[in-house]
Amino acid sequence: MQTIETEVLVIGGGATGVGVARDAALRGFATVLVERKDLAEGTTGRYHGLLHSGGRYAVKDPQAARECAAENGVLRRIAADCIEDTGGLFVTTPWDDVEFGDRFLAGCAATGVGVEEIEVGAALVREPALNPDIRRAFLVADASMDAWKLAWACARSAVEHGARVLTYHRVTEVLRNGDAVAGVVTVDVRTGVTLTVRAQVTVNATGAWAGQLAALAGCRPVDVVPGKGIMIAMNHRIVNTVLNRCTMPSDGDIIVPIRTVSVVGTTDSPVTDPDQLEVTQAEVDHMLDEGEKLVPGFRKARALRVWAGARPLFGAKEPGDEKTRDITRAHTLLDHRQRDGLDGFVTITGGKATTFRLMAEETMDLVARMASPGTDRPCRTATLPLPDSEPGAYYAVGSRLAQRERHLLDDQLVCECELVSRRDLTEALDRRPTANIDDIRRALRLGMGPCQGGFCTYRATGILHHQERLDQATANRALLDFLQERWKGLAPILYGDQLRQARLDDWLYQGLLDVEHLPAAAGAP
Amino acid sequence: MSDDGEIVVVGAGMAGLVAALRLAEAGRRARILAKGFGATHLSGATIDVLGYTPAPVMSPAGALPAFVAEHPDHPYARVGAGVVEEAVGWLKGHLTDPRYVGDLGRNFLLPTAAGVCKPAAVAPQTMAAGDLRGGGPYAIVGLPGLKDFYPSLVAGNLALATTPAGTAVGARAVEVDLSPGGRVDAGPLGYARRFEDPRFRADFAAALQGRLAADEVLGVPAVLGLAGAEQAWEELEARVERPIFEIPTLPPSVPGLRMFTVLMAAARRAGARVVIGAEVVGVETDGYRVRGVWSGTANGRRFYPTAALVLATGGWAAGGLVMDSHRVVREPVLGLPVTGADDGAARFLPGYLDHHPLATAGIAVDRWLRPVDARGAVLYDNVRVAGATLAGAEPWKEKSGDGISVATGYHAAMSVLTEEG
Ligand SMILES: Cc1cc2nc3c(=O)[nH]c(=O)nc-3n(C[C@H](O)[C@H](O)[C@H](O)COP(=O)(O)OP(=O)(O)OC[C@H]3O[C@@H](n4cnc5c(N)ncnc54)[C@H](O)[C@@H]3O)c2cc1C
Ligand SMILES: Cc1cc2nc3c(=O)[nH]c(=O)nc-3n(C[C@H](O)[C@H](O)[C@H](O)COP(=O)(O)OP(=O)(O)OC[C@H]3O[C@@H](n4cnc5c(N)ncnc54)[C@H](O)[C@@H]3O)c2cc1C
Numbered sequence A: 001m002q003t004i005e006t007e008v009l010v011i012g013g014g015a016t017g018v019g020v021a022r023d024a025a026l027r028g029f030a031t032v033l034v035e036r037k038d039l040a041e042g043t044t045g046r047y048h049g050l051l052h053s054g055g056r057y058a059v060k061d062p063q064a065a066r067e068c069a070a071e072n073g074v075l076r077r078i079a080a081d082c083i084e085d086t087g088g089l090f091v092t093t094p095w096d097d098v099e100f101g102d103r104f105l106a107g108c109a110a111t112g113v114g115v116e117e118i119e120v121g122a123a124l125v126r127e128p129a130l131n132p133d134i135r136r137a138f139l140v141a142d143a144s145m146d147a148w149k150l151a152w153a154c155a156r157s158a159v160e161h162g163a164r165v166l167t168y169h170r171v172t173e174v175l176r177n178g179d180a181v182a183g184v185v186t187v188d189v190r191t192g193v194t195l196t197v198r199a200q201v202t203v204n205a206t207g208a209w210a211g212q213l214a215a216l217a218g219c220r221p222v223d224v225v226p227g228k229g230i231m232i233a234m235n236h237r238i239v240n241t242v243l244n245r246c247t248m249p250s251d252g253d254i255i256v257p258i259r260t261v262s263v264v265g266t267t268d269s270p271v272t273d274p275d276q277l278e279v280t281q282a283e284v285d286h287m288l289d290e291g292e293k294l295v296p297g298f299r300k301a302r303a304l305r306v307w308a309g310a311r312p313l314f315g316a317k318e319p320g321d322e323k324t325r326d327i328t329r330a331h332t333l334l335d336h337r338q339r340d341g342l343d344g345f346v347t348i349t350g351g352k353a354t355t356f357r358l359m360a361e362e363t364m365d366l367v368a369r370m371a372s373p374g375t376d377r378p379c380r381t382a383t384l385p386l387p388d389s390e391p392g393a394y395y396a397v398g399s400r401l402a403q404r405e406r407h408l409l410d411d412q413l414v415c416e417c418e419l420v421s422r423r424d425l426t427e428a429l430d431r432r433p434t435a436n437i438d439d440i441r442r443a444l445r446l447g448m449g450p451c452q453g454g455f456c457t458y459r460a461t462g463i464l465h466h467q468e469r470l471d472q473a474t475a476n477r478a479l480l481d482f483l484q485e486r487w488k489g490l491a492p493i494l495y496g497d498q499l500r501q502a503r504l505d506d507w508l509y510q511g512l513l514d515v516e517h518l519p520a521a522a523g524a525p
Numbered sequence B: 001m002s003d004d005g006e007i008v009v010v011g012a013g014m015a016g017l018v019a020a021l022r023l024a025e026a027g028r029r030a031r032i033l034a035k036g037f038g039a040t041h042l043s044g045a046t047i048d049v050l051g052y053t054p055a056p057v058m059s060p061a062g063a064l065p066a067f068v069a070e071h072p073d074h075p076y077a078r079v080g081a082g083v084v085e086e087a088v089g090w091l092k093g094h095l096t097d098p099r100y101v102g103d104l105g106r107n108f109l110l111p112t113a114a115g116v117c118k119p120a121a122v123a124p125q126t127m128a129a130g131d132l133r134g135g136g137p138y139a140i141v142g143l144p145g146l147k148d149f150y151p152s153l154v155a156g157n158l159a160l161a162t163t164p165a166g167t168a169v170g171a172r173a174v175e176v177d178l179s180p181g182g183r184v185d186a187g188p189l190g191y192a193r194r195f196e197d198p199r200f201r202a203d204f205a206a207a208l209q210g211r212l213a214a215d216e217v218l219g220v221p222a223v224l225g226l227a228g229a230e231q232a233w234e235e236l237e238a239r240v241e242r243p244i245f246e247i248p249t250l251p252p253s254v255p256g257l258r259m260f261t262v263l264m265a266a267a268r269r270a271g272a273r274v275v276i277g278a279e280v281v282g283v284e285t286d287g288y289r290v291r292g293v294w295s296g297t298a299n300g301r302r303f304y305p306t307a308a309l310v311l312a313t314g315g316w317a318a319g320g321l322v323m324d325s326h327r328v329v330r331e332p333v334l335g336l337p338v339t340g341a342d343d344g345a346a347r348f349l350p351g352y353l354d355h356h357p358l359a360t361a362g363i364a365v366d367r368w369l370r371p372v373d374a375r376g377a378v379l380y381d382n383v384r385v386a387g388a389t390l391a392g393a394e395p396w397k398e399k400s401g402d403g404i405s406v407a408t409g410y411h412a413a414m415s416v417l418t419e420e421g
Helices: A015-026 A062-078 A100-111 A120-126 A147-160 A207-217 A281-294 A336-340 A356-371 A399-406 A422-431 A437-444 A456-466 A472-493 A496-512 A519-523 B014-025 B060-070 B075-079 B081-094 B125-130 B151-158 B187-195 B198-208 B229-240 B254-269 B401-419
Strands: A002-011 A031-034 A088-092 A115-118 A136-140 A143-145 A164-166 A169-177 A180-188 A194-204 A224-234 A242-245 A254-258 A261-265 A303-314 A331-335 A345-350 A413-415 B007-010 B030-034 B108-111 B117-120 B138-142 B171-175 B217-221 B244-247 B273-276 B279-286 B289-297 B300-305 B308-311 B383-385
Touching (some): A002 A180, A002 A356, A015 A345, A031 A147, A031 A194, A062 A100, A062 A143, A088 A100, A088 A120, A100 A115, A100 A136, A120 A136, A143 A254, A147 A164, A147 A437, A169 A207, A194 A207, A194 A356, A207 A224, A207 A303, A207 A345, A224 A281, A242 A281, A261 A281, A281 A303, A281 A472, A303 A345, A303 A472, A303 A496, A331 A336, A331 A356, A336 A345, A345 A356, A413 A422, A422 A437, A422 A456, A437 A456, A437 A472, A456 A496, A472 A519, A472 B151, B007 B014, B007 B289, B014 B030, B014 B081, B014 B254, B014 B308, B014 B401, B060 B075, B060 B081, B075 B081, B075 B401, B081 B401, B108 B125, B108 B244, B125 B217, B125 B229, B138 B151, B151 B171, B187 B198, B229 B244, B229 B254, B254 B273, B308 B401, B383 B401
Parallel strands (some): A002 A031, A194 A345, B007 B030, B007 B308, B030 B273, B138 B171, B138 B217, B217 B244, B308 B383
Antiparallel strands (some): A115 A136, A169 A180, A180 A194, A242 A254, A254 A261, A331 A345, B108 B117, B279 B289
């Protein structure tokens, strides 16, 4: 079995994990990150896409509001390319208490969240689809943030500073050296090859899986309850500003415009296994009904896809946890030496994507004290821009189109919905060889538009195979896997035009191409 | 019902075209009202009758009696195996440029753009040489500007196939670096227009010169011209001195457009009138008969009196059946009951390739294709339903798409004609 040695080992390739890895690498630590799937395949790639202004927590959770407000400013500086500066509105719909607006304003003022109450008429001019019966409107600095871009930019930066990022490496065992964690054993889930990573400090950044991972380390139970939330992407930009209900946080009260779509969400229900997140009909209907309150006619819009993510909710049932737990209620940093007498092991969980950098900074402050006591290695992530964000320009919704128009004659459009070209695809594959079209989806948004892979699934398979990146059986498998992956998010929302689209895709893949009789399909489960 | 009354056919897909052509041919005034074009423009353009039950079907004629017995609610069971054969034979007589070959006695096994050999009873002559029984060896040609066809994927999967006789199949990919006007994103139609030009065909043949083994059969994406395809194909075969076959690409479908053009011209010649861009938005009835339909166009609403109505609206894919966000299903033209979409019951299963309960949902009919209610009572005497709006089939899995449309479109017309004496 191969073994590698490092100073800092990070488990989990979500926003938190890549944030910690980048922070560690920038501080000069030898760093390795292991992720059991692709980067941002956990909660980070399934979140609502909102870079919080802090407004949502201004009344309910001032600490979280304060952190969001500060990090919103930081991320706008260092991660501009991942952010679309949509702005956000908090609106009082007929279902909401008008007085709450006053508490909201006071909360924002107390927590440093920038806010301005505007005329209802001005809000309606800005967002014509908004419910005309709203009674108050407040403008905040909400924005939408691309989780995949963010995760990959952090990872790239970490790698540029010497870190190793190992995707598809699942931790199966946590190695102990007496009262200390000495590293982990991973298995490459694609090849079955095992790898040992020995480290001075191991950071458990596995989000909703943090409890499972801590159990492998054999410490006292870390009580993380996965809280399931569903989101539905609607065709088109129904709105161009993030819309929030001005009320206590509840279900289905936010619509976020992301790239080509608008996403409504979300829910919150405790589940036992973060890998089993079923979407029910009732939840879908609930989201559509709530969406209707913010944007009348919402139900008539075309739903493209539904998915669910799992929030890591830290329970703190164990006596003593309150003490060892970091002061903020927004996220949880556990020093297992203090908590369990287990050296070289730290858990960071909870929080928001918006605060990932802060979480990483606090984690690495602790880790730096453990790994190199007495030396001063300050955090640099608050000021150093991520790759592609150096110019400081926000992403704009038309930018892909502008880019496409420059190459109309010399490049092929592989995914019309998301404007992905053959060159984009080839470059993404050169950067990151992969046998998995779903990885490409996350890198490029391939197959995420209205046709949900209707055309590009075949094309991507054909190109990957043509460029000899996939052998025949793997190509066939990749095509079928991607169709299955798309189906998972379609089945619960199939009605209206998306049902029509799905039937067209049935005709294309089964009626025309006969993919169910591909050689690989024979042995399929 | 007066003999000279016009008969409205709603829909211009295969089912509507067949019904209108058959009616017009029999001397009836037929009028197609269609919201838009149908799946002809997307279709692989083979006439698939029955390919899988789910076991592979070698002979549709042989398999149909048992299939019909096992699927009493299938459209084929309504019209009967004999009508299927008669209708497909009749259609073949109308398909020229290119001519169609084959019959229900035996399925061709024709390579798709994924390299799977798909069973089809009747196919354009330009595709027939791809039949897997020939065993190849195949040289599959790719054109770099065509993103809807990947020769290495086709060849790679063909090379994994065996013929029904059990022999191995040889296949490889060949790229021909020709693109219309140097465009890198030309699409099937862009190529098809170029292939109508003999000089382009000569360049194509020249580019293959010396690159093919003596016994290789040449597979090309189905882009050998829109008009005059048969001639283009024959000429190319002569130039490269070997059989050539076309493989359908992703839509838009060049062979589908050819088929549509030929059938539409035949229908018009026979006297049918066609209005594309006219959505039927309502009907006037007197009890059990439809008196006429309202169409909505850019010019406003218009009423068409009708002696009988053929509903060929294409099912879920074409808006012939719809479901709203409350999961309420509806047949929008006549408000007919939709069977197989029961409230509360699961409509979709977890696996993409599963048999989803909703797949066979549609309009239930009697053996004259008249719509019936849950107890089997006829709802409208002078309405016939044809094509993908019918309940009981999973044509994309069975490989029975145009077979069903042709058989039921034909039978709908015959049933209108017989009833009227
Ligand atoms: C429905 C929903 C909506 C949300 N919306 C927002 C929002 O709009 N704005 C916002 O700021 N925040 C939002 N959040 C919160 C935010 O998404 C999360 O807090 C954040 O993404 C968590 O990141 P993470 O890196 O800690 O966890 P994750 O992204 O879950 O990363 C953990 C990783 O660990 C990996 N892992 C698990 N076990 C192993 C193992 N054994 N070996 C190797 N790797 C392993 C997983 O595969 C996973 O990739 C939302 C959360 C949910 C659930
Ligand atoms: C990509 C693809 C590939 C296929 N490949 C093959 C193949 O290779 N072989 C094969 O046998 N079959 C194939 N099929 C199946 C076949 O082409 C048809 O889908 C099938 O025959 C159904 O035809 P239809 O006439 O019932 O419906 P459609 O062709 O869908 O036509 C429906 C018509 O009804 C019209 N319409 C709907 N509602 C209204 C309204 N309210 N008012 C007016 N007009 C209305 C539509 O505009 C359209 O003109 C394929 C289908 C697709 C989509």
